[in-house]
Amino acid sequence: MAKAMLIDVSKCTACKGCQVACKAWNELPAEKTEFKGTYENPLSLSPTTWTRVKFIEMAENGEVKWLFLKTQCLHCTEATCVKVCPTGAAHKTEEGAILIDKEKCTGCKYCVQNCPFEIPKYDADENKVFKCRFCFDRVSNGLTPACALTCPPGAVRFGERDELVSLGRDRVSALKANGNPNAKLYGETELGGLGVMYVLPEKASIYGLPKEPRVPISVVLWEDILKPLGPILGGAAVAAFALSFLLNIGYKHGEEAEEGGEK
């Protein structure tokens, strides 16, 4: 995967420009929201909200730190949604974007229930699942994703993955040297390398991100062990019964008597 996105959380001002740009480019309608005592808005991703800035209030040494995290599909290399999708609707493009083919999606929600980051959202009216498409229609035409293009402080960058990794590492060292000992480049190697990486000034868990994201064990058992086991066992049974049939052609009751005294 050559292209990637780097979200430098330490630079984000929570202007929500990315949210607006995403809606504008993808022609997604605004949502009616409620005030819940936070500037976070809307309160969760939805079939028509593919990125949003999450607000976190973190207390440390009697001081409150206000943290922001742009959430969206992270376009994993080892994508759980692709693994569990029973129709092949969820797939990975050459550029590394994870897309859900609307034609093939049957709304089974397997991806919704198994995504380690809880990203895909189900639309009951359309009976389909929606999420960030990594602006594949822009990227495949040499353009930058809408959110990265619009980001005023340059917190969202798009480009060659190798370059972004080294940029991310530099930012992490700078943050560590400036009072953020827990700073981390998230996504460099996680799940085979995420298509969207974060420069996190604090621990991943504070942002609600899994510390070590992985394909759920239940999914590994399901897709990597049981799925191939079914045809093997079924085939073995059919072969055994076919052999049994062939070996017993012409059998008539009473033949056991020939066995004589054997019990």
Add this chain to the structure above:
Amino acid sequence: MRGKRRVIRQSAAARFLHWTHTISCLLLFYTGLALYLPRLNGLAAVFGGLDGSRFAHRVCGVFFIGIPILMIIFNWRGFVNFLKDIFTWEENDTTWLLRFPIYLFRAKTKMPPQGRLKSGQKFADWFIIGSSILLILTGIAMAFPANFPKGLVQWCFPLHELGMIILGVFLLGHIYLGLGIFQPYRGAWRYMFGDGTVSEEEAKYHWTRWYEEVKGKEST
């Protein structure tokens, strides 16, 4: 073997349950298989696509779950007898079961006499019923995921598939033996799909002890 005296083997209630379960189970298996792998999605075309086949899967599920529950309620005695049948283990049973793999490939192997159910039947019943219960419980959670914790629903996917594999393998055996494709079992389909009777000759061959018991009762 026709024309000779016949012994009642399966009650009308048992045959009704078996018929409804045969149909619902095969449809459940077929519609489930359509989601097993993307390249099997085409199977769903019969139901007008995957939406239709998923709906059919759930409708069949209602029958698959509902009919046994109604039967348990309205035929409690039959249910208790069935449980007794499948959970008794007699002296010959272990020997019979251990010898079965040889018998399967060499039908003239001498087998010890069996009671109302062969130990192989009981053994298969445990797995068929156990995997069915697993499929039912996980299926309910998968059909109504909003009512169950996410972690539980996630585990239901592999467990549902495990249940399908166990049930599938045992059903292949059940079909091979039960339909009488296996030569010593010729005509066995009639016990469940026909009028529920078995000829004395066949009864003696399959379940010698049971047959003698039935005969003993008749003569007293």
